Amino acid sequence: MELIYVAAAIMMGLGGMGAAIGVGLLGGKLIEGSARQPELAPKLQGTFFLGAGLVDAIPIIGVGIAMYLIFVVAG
Amino acid sequence: MDLVPHTLMLAGVDYQKIVPSTDPNITMGMAIGVFVLMIYYSIRVKGFGFVKELTMNPFNHPLFIPVNLFMEVVGLLAKPFSLGLRLFGNMYAGEMIFILIAALFSVGVMWMLPAALLQIGWAIFHILVIVLQAFIFMVLTIVYLSMAHEDH
Numbered sequence: 001m002e003l004i005y006v007a008a009a010i011m012m013g014l015g016g017m018g019a020a021i022g023v024g025l026l027g028g029k030l031i032e033g034s035a036r037q038p039e040l041a042p043k044l045q046g047t048f049f050l051g052a053g054l055v056d057a058i059p060i061i062g063v064g065i066a067m068y069l070i071f072v073v074a075g
Numbered sequence: 076m077d078l079v080p081h082t083l084m085l086a087g088v089d090y091q092k093i094v095p096s097t098d099p100n101i102t103m104g105m106a107i108g109v110f111v112l113m114i115y116y117s118i119r120v121k122g123f124g125f126v127k128e129l130t131m132n133p134f135n136h137p138l139f140i141p142v143n144l145f146m147e148v149v150g151l152l153a154k155p156f157s158l159g160l161r162l163f164g165n166m167y168a169g170e171m172i173f174i175l176i177a178a179l180f181s182v183g184v185m186w187m188l189p190a191a192l193l194q195i196g197w198a199i200f201h202i203l204v205i206v207l208q209a210f211i212f213m214v215l216t217i218v219y220l221s222m223a224h225e226d227h
Contacts, residue, residue, distance in 0.1 A: 049207055049210070050210070050214060052207070053207045053211040054211065056161075057160075057161035057164070058157075060161065060164035060165050060168055061160045061161065061163075061164040062164075063164060063168045064160075064163060064164035064165075064167045064168050067167065067168060067171045068167075
């Protein structure tokens with residue numbers, strides 16, 4: 001039964017790693033694009049938030065399932 | 076946390092959550108609604124071309140119809156699935172973390188100040204996240220419907 005906690009930890013950890021790398025890359029492109037064309041900065045920022053939400057989708061599904069495992073399945 | 080549901084129970088509404096989207100049934104229900112709209116508009120605008128689009132798409136050869144159908148159906152089903160689960164995951168994880176930080180208050184007196192600061196910090200982040208997720212649900216719905224109205 002203790003292995004469930006390890007499983008949930010792996011789920012959350014790997015998901016977090018993927019999300020952080022993805023959003024970090026996006027943020028870098030945002031800053032670079034805003035530096036090249038400052039007049040497009042608000043539009044790029046809106047697109048950045050959209051992309052960040054999309055990238056976060058699978059890791060957050062993983063976090064939801066992991067929390068379900070910890071609190072409902074493992075008592 | 077139980078203030079609003081309890082008040083509503085006194086007013087006669089027996090089952091009301093403060094955040095209904097923490098139930099996957101609710102978010103998948105919304106996503107299935109979007110899926111039905113997608114298919115309805117695809118068939119209405121493209122007619123028989125909808126089936127042509129599903130079966131001939133990456134490889135434009137009649138021999139590849141099963142392969143095309145498989146890939147297109149997986150892509151088509153992934154859309155409402157990811158739409159619903161993304162919203163559910165965000166809402167459920169957000170509320171769960173609120174509850175967990177509140178549980179930190181009962182550990183000891185010295186933990187109350189860090190727990191209060193964490194609670195404030197998470198509340199600010201959560202407000203950003205829920206607005207963002209609502210925006211993403213809306214934008215993706217509109218994008219899928221516009222994809223249903225046009226060819227690849």
